[in-house]
Amino acid sequence: MIYRTLFGAPSRRFGSSFADLEGMRRQMERLFESYGDRPLSRAGAGVFPAVNITEDADAYHVSAELPGVNSADLDLSVTANQLTVAGERKISEEVADARYHRREREAGRFSRAVALPGDIDPDHVKASLVEGVLTVTIAKAERAKPRQISIQ
Amino acid sequence: MSESKELKAIEKQALASPAEQTKPGPVFTPNVDIFETEKAITLLVDMPGVKANELNVDLRDDTLTLTGDVLPKAGTPGEKVYVEYETGRYYRQFSLSEVIAQEKIDAKLSDGVLRLTLPKVEKATPRRIAVQAG
Numbered sequence: 001m002i003y004r005t006l007f008g009a010p011s012r013r014f015g016s017s018f019a020d021l022e023g024m025r026r027q028m029e030r031l032f033e034s035y036g037d038r039p040l041s042r043a044g045a046g047v048f049p050a051v052n053i054t055e056d057a058d059a060y061h062v063s064a065e066l067p068g069v070n071s072a073d074l075d076l077s078v079t080a081n082q083l084t085v086a087g088e089r090k091i092s093e094e095v096a097d098a099r100y101h102r103r104e105r106e107a108g109r110f111s112r113a114v115a116l117p118g119d120i121d122p123d124h125v126k127a128s129l130v131e132g133v134l135t136v137t138i139a140k141a142e143r144a145k146p147r148q149i150s151i152q
Numbered sequence: 153m154s155e156s157k158e159l160k161a162i163e164k165q166a167l168a169s170p171a172e173q174t175k176p177g178p179v180f181t182p183n184v185d186i187f188e189t190e191k192a193i194t195l196l197v198d199m200p201g202v203k204a205n206e207l208n209v210d211l212r213d214d215t216l217t218l219t220g221d222v223l224p225k226a227g228t229p230g231e232k233v234y235v236e237y238e239t240g241r242y243y244r245q246f247s248l249s250e251v252i253a254q255e256k257i258d259a260k261l262s263d264g265v266l267r268l269t270l271p272k273v274e275k276a277t278p279r280r281i282a283v284q285a286g
Contacts, residue, residue, distance in 0.1 A: 046160075047161050049159075050236035052228070052232070052237060053234040054227070054229065054230040054232050056229055061229060066200065067200040068263050068265040070263070091196075097189050097190065099187060100187045101188060102184055105184070105185050106160075109159065110158065131200065131202060131263070137228075
């Protein structure tokens with residue numbers, strides 16, 4: 001790792017003046033280790049909503065967190081190997097005399113296209129929206145499914 | 153107003169938990185709206201994926217604690233091929249300055265949003281004491 005080559009070598013060359021830095025490096029290392037069991041591929045396309053994709057033998061499963069979005073305000077479509085999730089998150093106006101202390105939840109429109117790793121069967125797509133989590137199950141195309149090959 | 157606005161992706165805020173957790177896994181700070189009227193304080197909390205029986209609302213003295221768990225097995229089946237967000241526990245604590253009528257607290261969870269209504273204790277109506285001259 002980069003920080004090892006940056007911080008590791010000078011501490012040995014210059015001796016005790018870098019002892020603090022060495023300690024810091026060790027702390028950094030520990031910090032990195034504690035994140036070790038987490039999935040690393042947190043790419044994040046920077047487009048709302050964030051999606052997770054899992055795959056089993058027959059289908060791709062796409063999930064996204066959409067709290068407070070009605071299924072009526074959600075628009076899903078699939079093409080050859082792409083899923084598009086579009087919609088709007090609405091936050092209803094509260095009573096007129098409400099004084100806000102915090103406003104962290106946001107309303108607005110969103111649209112996201114997700115490329116799937118393989119070909120899909122657009123006729124077999126199921127979607128559900130439960131507890132604010134959208135789950136879309138997309139069947140793989142016949143030719144994309146793994147096939148068991150028996151050895152003669 | 154909201155018609156023209158595009159939602160931006162904001163990474164879930166992981167929380168450095170106040171005390172070390174006994175269960176492994178990340179802890180997130182849920183987004184909240186808090187507003188107050190004459191009669192009540194209302195909180196709207198985004199907790200996607202939390203089921204009603206995994207949600208805990210605790211009011212002790214003047215500290216309100218919200219905890220919601222997303223079970224690890226609640227995710228979709230199969231192997232992970234692409235990961236943009238993580239799930240875990242939602243945790244947030246507030247200290248309240250108003251006296252709350254505990255028995256009238258109302259909590260509703262729908263579409264992953266908790267709506268918590270905390271009614272204020274009605275103030276005692278002032279009594280006028282007539283002072284007699286004499």
